[in-house]
Amino acid sequence: MINLVNLVNLANLATVTLSGDFYADIYIYLITALLPLSACLLVVQTNPYHALVIRAVLGAIAALVYAVLGAADVALTEALMGTMLAITLYAVAVHSSMVLRLGVLQTAALIEQEQPPETPVLVKEPRLAALITTLRDLIRKQHLRLELVPYPNRAALQQGLTTQEIHAACAPADVESDAIDCVDPANHSHHNGATSLCQYQIATRLQSLHDILQAELAAVGVDTVVYAVSNLEEQR
Amino acid sequence: MSWILIAMILALLIPIYEACKDENIWQKMLAFASIASKTAMISLFVSVLRDDWMLGAVAVIILSVGNAGLMLLAHVIKRVSQA
Incomplete structure (x- = not known):
C-alpha cells in the first residue's frame, strides 16, 4: 500500500516536471513542427522550379531544427551540402532535362542562325514562327521549354530523330516528305485544306509527347502531329 | 525568453x-531569402540563450x-526565364 502511494506521488512529480519542461521547451516543439509543414508544402508543388525553391526553404528549416536540437555539425552539413550543393545540382538537372528539342530544316527561307552556334535560332518564315510560338505556349503548361535544333536537310533531320538527338522534328508537309516516312496520305490531303499552320508536320518519337501535342494542338485547331517510332526503339 | x-x-x-501562396517564382525566391535569414537569426538567438558558441559559429556560417x-539559384532561374 505504501509502495502504491509512493508510486502515485512519483507519477504526479513526473507530470509536474514534464509540464514545466513542456512550457519551457515549447519553442523547440514549434520549430520542429515547421519541418513537416514545409515538407508537405514541398510535396504539393507541381512546377519543378517552384519545388526547388521550396526544397531550399525545407533545407533552411531543417538546418534550424538540427541546430536547435544541438547537432551543430549536422546543421552545418545540411546548410552547405543539403541545401546549397543539392539545389544547384538539381537546378542544372531540371534546366537540362525539362526541354523539348525540336529539329527544324535550316534553309535560307525558313530560319537563319548566326555564328557562334550558341545564339538563338531566328525563324524567318511567318507560318513556322506562328507554329513555334503556339508550340512554345502549349508546352509551357507542362513546364517544358522549346529548343530549336537546325538541320541542313531532311535526311539529317530524320537521322537526328533516329539517333535520339532531338525529341521531335518539324518540317513542311506540302513538299513530298521523304524524311518523315510515316505521313499518312489521308491525313496529308486533309492537312492541305485546313488552316495555314497545318502546312507543317511535327514528328515525334515519344509516345507521351505525341499524346500531349496531339491533344493540345487539336484544341487550337492544328493537328499535324505524327508519331514516328525511331529505328533504335524498334530494334529494342 | x-x-x-x-x-x-x-x-x-x-x-x-507567402512561399506556398504566390505563384510567381521571384516572389518564392524572396520568401526563401527571408526564411533563410530568419532561421539563421533564430539559431543565433538560441546560441546566445544557451551560451553555446559552437552553435553561434554555425549560425553565422549559415547566415553568410x-x-x-x-x-x-537566382542566376540559374534567370537564365531559364531568358531562354
Missing part, C-alpha cells in the same frame, strides 16, 4: 505562407552561405 522565440517563429510563418546559395 521563450516568448521572444515564439514571436520569431510566428514571424517565420509569414514568408512560409545561405545568401551565396540564393545567388546561385
Whole structure:
C-alpha cells in the first residue's frame, strides 16, 4: 500500500516536471513542427522550379531544427551540402532535362542562325514562327521549354530523330516528305485544306509527347502531329 | 525568453505562407531569402540563450552561405526565364 502511494506521488512529480519542461521547451516543439509543414508544402508543388525553391526553404528549416536540437555539425552539413550543393545540382538537372528539342530544316527561307552556334535560332518564315510560338505556349503548361535544333536537310533531320538527338522534328508537309516516312496520305490531303499552320508536320518519337501535342494542338485547331517510332526503339 | 522565440517563429510563418501562396517564382525566391535569414537569426538567438558558441559559429556560417546559395539559384532561374 505504501509502495502504491509512493508510486502515485512519483507519477504526479513526473507530470509536474514534464509540464514545466513542456512550457519551457515549447519553442523547440514549434520549430520542429515547421519541418513537416514545409515538407508537405514541398510535396504539393507541381512546377519543378517552384519545388526547388521550396526544397531550399525545407533545407533552411531543417538546418534550424538540427541546430536547435544541438547537432551543430549536422546543421552545418545540411546548410552547405543539403541545401546549397543539392539545389544547384538539381537546378542544372531540371534546366537540362525539362526541354523539348525540336529539329527544324535550316534553309535560307525558313530560319537563319548566326555564328557562334550558341545564339538563338531566328525563324524567318511567318507560318513556322506562328507554329513555334503556339508550340512554345502549349508546352509551357507542362513546364517544358522549346529548343530549336537546325538541320541542313531532311535526311539529317530524320537521322537526328533516329539517333535520339532531338525529341521531335518539324518540317513542311506540302513538299513530298521523304524524311518523315510515316505521313499518312489521308491525313496529308486533309492537312492541305485546313488552316495555314497545318502546312507543317511535327514528328515525334515519344509516345507521351505525341499524346500531349496531339491533344493540345487539336484544341487550337492544328493537328499535324505524327508519331514516328525511331529505328533504335524498334530494334529494342 | 521563450516568448521572444515564439514571436520569431510566428514571424517565420509569414514568408512560409507567402512561399506556398504566390505563384510567381521571384516572389518564392524572396520568401526563401527571408526564411533563410530568419532561421539563421533564430539559431543565433538560441546560441546566445544557451551560451553555446559552437552553435553561434554555425549560425553565422549559415547566415553568410545561405545568401551565396540564393545567388546561385537566382542566376540559374534567370537564365531559364531568358531562354
